[in-house]
Amino acid sequence: MSGPITVVGTGTGAPPGEDVLAGADLVVGGRRHLDAVRLPEGAERIVLGPLAPALDAIEEYVAEERRVVVLASGDPGFFGIVRALAERFGPRRLEVLPGVSSVAAAFARLGLTWDDAVVVSAHGRDPRTAVNVCRAHPKVAVLTGPGAGPAELGAALARTAPGRVLVVASALGDPVRERVERVGPAEAAVRDWGAAVSVVLCLEEARLPGRVRTLAGPPRRPAGWALDEGDFAHRDSMITKFEVRALALARLGPRVGDLVWDVGSGSGSVAVECARLGAAVSAVEKAGDGAARIRANAAAHGVDVHVVHGTAPEALDGLDDPDAVFVGGGGRELADIVGVCARRARRSVVVAMAALDRVPAARAALTDAGFACDGVLLQSSRLAPLPGDVTRLAATNPVFLLWGVRPRISDVEGVAQ
Incomplete structure (x- = not known):
């Protein structure tokens, strides 16, 4: 009734x-x-x-x-x-x-379908989720609000995804005041848009989906992860092995709306896998050929990764605070890098190390930042062929994986009580 x-x-x-x-x-x-x-x-x-x-x-x-x-x-x-x-x-x-809806109307004005769009509301909410979704996905509709309009979206995207196109739809349905304008993030950031904005579409036109869809919304999560090393271009086997990557991804928990840092990214295998799972990703790599390799691997897998060519921890200064961080390199500076990442990460930090000597300092950096720390030594042996149609076990190099998780407020209150 x-x-x-x-x-x-x-x-x-x-x-x-x-x-x-x-x-x-x-x-x-x-x-x-x-x-x-x-x-x-x-x-x-x-x-x-x-x-x-x-x-x-x-x-x-x-x-x-x-x-x-x-x-x-x-x-x-x-x-x-x-x-x-x-x-x-x-x-x-x-x-x-x-x-x-304003979303349907805005896409209709452009002659675009929207069954493959990700829709995110920034009205009365922290705009960082909308920014991260815009970075990670090629077709996004953002419902705007005070403090989270075209100018704020444009300012954030201009730093990390300057190639996006923003379509700002204002006063939709009003025969006199309706406006639908295409601008770049940098231009959007400096405009006074007023209060009539209905919705902002964020498009990466080179990656717009074109296939017939069965399910509405963002592309389905990949059927598998921890891809084989052969699925990435890398130098001299300098790549996070898939056994390590599988557990690292489980502890990072990348998801739509998140921002993940991959520090000491190397080939970018962790960065690409996080992006495939829907997160926005910034990959930091000090080697110029490594930075180029990350971009190539991201393009090969159809995802967008913001690549920062620089040395950590200094290269982290201009990045937005992450939800989760993977540290796969760092050398003698590892403890300092982990400390900076732990102070800024909202949820978790995962560190992979081959050197036993660096484990205590990395663990201390996590616990000093208030993280609950745990870890494991990963040793695996893979099936390998031998002459005569028989098989042996080939050992991979052991790797220490540490992870720190920031306690939730409720957990802290529960301990206090």
């Missing part, structure tokens, strides 16, 4: 007809939505600001079985007010009449 709350998405076209509002005792919505309609005689109206007072007022009308109409932008079930209303009153009390 539909309840007394009707939620109307105004879409990107004309306001709802009077028949939708007929019989309403209370109409709730943004000022521009309310000003665009004629209220039924005797109906009260509430201009949406803070959501809690409006929900309290709606509850009073619902308790008396009086009819409420809520006006919202676009499709109110898509990052919209339907969630809050359903949590408060239950979905069976709602009659939802969706309009065309």
Whole structure:
């Protein structure tokens, strides 16, 4: 049974007809939505600001079985007010009449499909997730908000993904004020965009998907990881072996919206695998030929990796704070590098070492930064052929893998209690 709350998405076209509002005792919505309609005689109206007072007022009308109409932008079930209303009153009390979402309208203006787009909301949220998604994926729609609009997105992407194209859609559906503009990140960063921006599309046109899709949303996660060393270009076997990479990826936990650093990246095998799993990645490598090799490996696997040609820890100064860090090189500076990474990582740091002597200093750097530290010595033997159609075991070099995990606030509070 539909309840007394009707939620109307105004879409990107004309306001709802009077028949939708007929019989309403209370109409709730943004000022521009309310000003665009004629209220039924005797109906009260509430201009949406803070959501809690409006929900309290709606509850009073619902308790008396009086009819409420809520006006919202676009499709109110898509990052919209339907969630809050359903949590408060239950979905069976709602009659939802969706309009065309700003995301659908923006892609329609460009003549592009959006079943293969990643959609992320930065409205009232930390914009770093939206930035990381834009870096990692070729087709992204960002729902903007104060402090997380085209200028902020452009400033972040100009440093790490300057080749992206931003499509800024403003006042969609307004016959006079609608604007759809294509700009680069650097230009977006210095423009005053005002408050009418509806959505920003971030495109890497060279990587736009073109295949027929079965599932909507971002490409499916790869069927496997810890790829064979032969899947990467590398120099003199200087590459993180797949056994080590498998456990490192498990401890890093790369996912959509994350930023991962791969420090001392070498061939970029860890960086590429993290990018294949949906994370944004910055790979730091001091050798010029190594930096070129990382770019080539990223291109071969169809992912984007931000490559920094420089020496850690100094090269880390200009990077955004990561969620997770893999340190695969560092030499005598390893402890200093791990310390810098641990101070800035939001979740975890993983360190791979061949030298026994460097394990204590790396472990101390993690624990001194407040991380819970653990580790393992990985020794593996692979099947290898012998003459006569028989097989032997060929040992690989042992590697120490340490990882540190930043305790969650709840964990710390639990210990304190």
